[in-house]
Amino acid sequence: MLKTDNSSPGDGDQVSGHGMWSSKMAFILAATGSAVGLGNIWRFPYVTAENGGGAFVLIYLLCIAVIGIPLLMSEILLGRAGRHSPINSLKLLAQRSKRTWRWMFVGVLGALIGWMILSFYSMVAGWTLAYSWHYLGEIFATAPPAFDPQGKFGGLLASPGALIFWLTAFILLSLGVVALGVEKGLERAVRILMPMLFALLLIMVGYGMSTGFFQQTISYLFSPDFSKVDGNTILQALGQAFFSLSLGMTGIMAYGAYVPRDVPIGRTAATIALADTGVAVLAGMAIFPIVFANGLATGEGPGLIFVTLPYAFADMSYGSFFGFGFFLLLAVAAWTSAISLMEPAVAFLSESKRFTRVSAALVVGAATWVLALGSVFAMNIWSGFTIAGKNFQELLEYVASNLLLPLGGLTTAVFVGWALSRVIAREQLSELSESRYQLWRFLVRYVAPILVFVVFLSAAGVI
Numbered sequence: 001m002l003k004t005d006n007s008s009p010g011d012g013d014q015v016s017g018h019g020m021w022s023s024k025m026a027f028i029l030a031a032t033g034s035a036v037g038l039g040n041i042w043r044f045p046y047v048t049a050e051n052g053g054g055a056f057v058l059i060y061l062l063c064i065a066v067i068g069i070p071l072l073m074s075e076i077l078l079g080r081a082g083r084h085s086p087i088n089s090l091k092l093l094a095q096r097s098k099r100t101w102r103w104m105f106v107g108v109l110g111a112l113i114g115w116m117i118l119s120f121y122s123m124v125a126g127w128t129l130a131y132s133w134h135y136l137g138e139i140f141a142t143a144p145p146a147f148d149p150q151g152k153f154g155g156l157l158a159s160p161g162a163l164i165f166w167l168t169a170f171i172l173l174s175l176g177v178v179a180l181g182v183e184k185g186l187e188r189a190v191r192i193l194m195p196m197l198f199a200l201l202l203i204m205v206g207y208g209m210s211t212g213f214f215q216q217t218i219s220y221l222f223s224p225d226f227s228k229v230d231g232n233t234i235l236q237a238l239g240q241a242f243f244s245l246s247l248g249m250t251g252i253m254a255y256g257a258y259v260p261r262d263v264p265i266g267r268t269a270a271t272i273a274l275a276d277t278g279v280a281v282l283a284g285m286a287i288f289p290i291v292f293a294n295g296l297a298t299g300e301g302p303g304l305i306f307v308t309l310p311y312a313f314a315d316m317s318y319g320s321f322f323g324f325g326f327f328l329l330l331a332v333a334a335w336t337s338a339i340s341l342m343e344p345a346v347a348f349l350s351e352s353k354r355f356t357r358v359s360a361a362l363v364v365g366a367a368t369w370v371l372a373l374g375s376v377f378a379m380n381i382w383s384g385f386t387i388a389g390k391n392f393q394e395l396l397e398y399v400a401s402n403l404l405l406p407l408g409g410l411t412t413a414v415f416v417g418w419a420l421s422r423v424i425a426r427e428q429l430s431e432l433s434e435s436r437y438q439l440w441r442f443l444v445r446y447v448a449p450i451l452v453f454v455v456f457l458s459a460a461g462v463i
C-alpha cells in the first residue's frame with residue numbers, strides 16, 4: 001500500500017525515509033481502519049450507557065461534526081505539509097512559519113497519549129482474541145456449551161496469566177505490522193475484513209430487531225433527556241468523539257505524512273467521519289436490544305459487549321460461528337487501530353539514526369507491554385486500589401481519553417489556526433472553495449479551542 005519511492009508524480013515534497021499511500025482510496029482505508037475499532041463497538045455502547053443514552057449520543061454527534069471533522073482535516077494537512085513523523089513535522093512547520101520549535105511538544109504529548117491508550121486498548125483487544133478462541137472451541141465441541149456469560153467474563157478478568165497471554169499476542173501482532181511497514185497487510189485487512197465486520201454488525205442489528213426491543217433501543221439512543229446532562233457528560237462525549245476518530249494524539253498526522261498531494265482533504269475527512277460514526281451507531285443498535293430483551297444492566301461498564309453479546313450468540317442458530325466471526329473481526333478492527341496508536345512514536349524513533357523501524361517498534365511494543373500490566377492487575381490483584389472510585393485501568397482510560405486527547409486536540413487546533421503560516425494551510429486545502437475554507441478556519445481558530453476549553457471548565461465544576 002505504501003510505494004517505496006519517496007515522491008509521487010508531481011509531488012515535490014520529500015518523505016523522510018518512508019513511502020506514500022498508493023492512492024486516495026488506500027489512505028481512506030488506512031484512516032478508516034484507524035478510526036473504526038474498539039472505540040466504536042466496545043467503548044461507544046458502554047460509555048453511552050453510563051451517560052444515560054440519547055442526550056449523550058446527540059452531543060457526541062455534534063462534537064464529531066463541529067470539532068471532529070475540522071480537526072481531522074487539520075491533522076491530515078499537518079502531516080502532509082510536514083512529511084515527517086508528527087514530532088518532527090510540527091517542529092519543521094513551526095520553523096517554516098517563523099514560530100518556536102517548541103510546538104513539537106504537541107507531538108511528544110501525542111506519542112505519550114498513544115502509549116497510554118495502547119496499553120489498555122491491547123488488553124481489551126486481548127479479550128476479543130480470548131472470546132474468538134472460546135467460540136472456535138464451541139464450534140468443535142461435542143457437548144452443548146455451558147452458558148454463563150457473567151461467570152465467563154469474570155473468570156477471564158480474574159486470571160492475570162490469561163490476560164497477559166492474549167495482550168502479548170495482540171501487541172506482537174501490532175508491532176509486527178508497524179515494524180514491517182504499514183504495507184499490504186493493512187490494506188488487505190481493511191479492504192476485505194472490515195466490510196465483513198460491517199456485514200456481521202448488520203446481521204446483529206437484524207437480530208436486535210427480532211427481539212421486540214428495537215423500538216425501545218431507538219428511543220434510548222435518540223431521544224435526548226437533557227436533565228441528565230452535566231459538564232462531565234459533555235466531556236465524556238467529547239472524549240469519545242476524539243477516541244473514535246483517532247484524534248488528539250497525532251496518529252492521523254502520522255498517516256497524513258504519506259498522503260499524496262492530489263487527495264482532497266475535506267471530502268476525505270468527511271468520508272472517514274461518516275464511516276466511523278455509522279459503525280458506532282450500528283453497534284449501539286445491535287447491542288441495546290440484547291440488553292433490554294434479557295433484562296441486563298446497561299451500566300455494565302467496560303464488560304458490556306462481553307457480557308451481553310454471548311446472550312445473542314447462545315440464542316441464534318449457528319451462534320458459535322457468529323460469535324467466533326464477530327470477535328475475531330473485532331480483533332482485526334482493533335489491530336488496524338492499534339497500528340496508528342503506535343505509528344507516531346515509532347516513526348519518530350526511526351527518524352533518528354539510532355533506531356531502525358524494527359528496533360523502534362520493539363521498544364514501543366515493550367514499553368506498551370509494561371504499562372499494560374497495570375491494567376491487567378487492576379482487573380484482579382490490584383482491584384482494591386482505587387482513586388476517586390476508579391481502578392488503575394479506569395483512571396488511565398479516563399485521563400488519556402477524556403483529558404489528554406481533548407488537550408492534544410486543543411493544542412493542535414491552536415497550532416493550525418494561530419501559529420501555522422496561512423499560505424501552508426491554504427495550499428494544503430486548495431480544493432476547498434473560499435467559503436468552505438473560511439468555515440474550516442473559523443472552526444479551528446475559535447470554535448474548537450473555545451468549546452474544548454469551556455467543556456474542561458464545566459467538567460471541573462468551575463462553570
Ligand code: TRP
Nearest residue numbers: 035037038039040243244246337
Ligand atoms: N479510533 C480507534 C477506535 O475507535 C482507536 C484509536 C486509534 C485511537 N488511534 C487512536 C484513539 C488515536 C485515540 C487516538 O478504536
